[in-house]
Amino acid sequence: MKIVLVVTDSGGKSFGFVSDTMQVFSMEEVSRLISTGKLVGVHIVQSQYGVYARSMPNIDSEDNLDSMSVSGREIVSFANQTRHSISTPPISAYMERYLASLKEGRPFLVPVGQEKVLVADIKSVFSPHHSLVITAAREFNVNASLLGAILIDELARMQPFEDLIDALGAKIIGRDVSVGVMQVKIDTAHQLIKKGLYHPNPADKELPYKGALSNVERAHVYEYLIQPKHNIRFGAARMRDLIDEWMKVVDISQRSEIIATLYSLPYRKPHAKPEANERGNQIATEFYKLAKKWLA
Structure with missing residues (x-):
């Protein structure tokens, strides 16, 4: 399992993570998944300001957490089509996965x-x-x-x-x-x-x-x-x-x-x-x- 979308708060801190199975995890849950080997491509960094998830040093640029990060406000603006809304690459990639997860043939x-x-x-x-x-x-x-x-x-x-x-x-x-x-x-x-x-x-x-x-x-x-x-x-x-x-x-x-x-x-x-x-x-x-x- 790997991370495909990272959601940040107004201060730019990551607090929500979406996996390629379309599950949403908190920072604490991500930390546990990494420690048990269930989440690949990322590792935990601890500093005086808290615990953070970081991409492995040799990971491809498209799988880098920074390239798949989006703010919570950007998600809400996109969904509501506000005048400030834009479909960023992370949102577009997420929507592709969401649509692929829908069952065909249903109303x-x-x-x-x-x-x-x-x-x-x-x-x-x-x-x-x-x-x-x-x-x-x-x-x-x-x-x-x-x-x-x-x-x-x-x-x-x-x-x-x-x-x-x-x-x-x-x-x-x-x-x-x-x-x-x-x-x-x-x-x-x-x-x-x-x-x-x-x-x-x-x-x-x-x-x-x-x-x-x-x-x-x-x-x-x-x-x-x-x-x-x-x-x-x-x-x-x-x-x-x-x-x-x-x-x-x-x-x-x-x-x-x-x-x-x-x-x-x-x-x-x-x-x-x-x-x-x-x-x-x-x-x-x-x-x-x-x-x-x-x-x-």
Whole structure:
């Protein structure tokens, strides 16, 4: 077994490793695998700052850990197609292995701009949130099928990296990071708290914070946002906020494709003629029908 992808935190420290069997390991697990001879091409280096995995001195350049390293934020940006996203060689190589691991002949989805994922995999993650989607939609007076459709889109985009994202946790906290099943940005969640649209814990008097969030404050918001019961409500609150904001100029409450388009975009000043993008149209049609079926 060998390492094919290394994930680094915001400080450039490696903390997640993917093997050629598509398993995700922590630094501690990698250390044990090396010591038992189950992982080849790497060795452990200990310094005053901690334990590190390093490539063997005579290893080929393409198998060097440095050449297969990618930051956690780059993975999340790629999956979410942010304006900063790029498909680096390590991500491209990982995606090739992921696609090769999929079983042929089974139904799949293809999110706009992304690779295919198995329908069964998305449904298995979606189903445990069935009741929460319906409840959150009712609480914020938004369309449950559209909320579910946006959830399907976000799950499908993150599916190839699901195990990696679980391992990343709070290590990717930063300005642009999105969190949880609905991929809600930490800053967005905090703004929704400030607006009074949703507070995950009214007894928590630290929230909302004043001014720009520090990393410590982001970590505090993250601890709520990563929980599905709050994450899906933040997603529904985001939809409600978009509808209310645009209502000042135009009613988009019944325009699912516009809400779906705006959901994942940075702030757009409301105007009289909003247009849907390809992603929004897919959510409002293909994924909407699927969500309606799964929520029935």
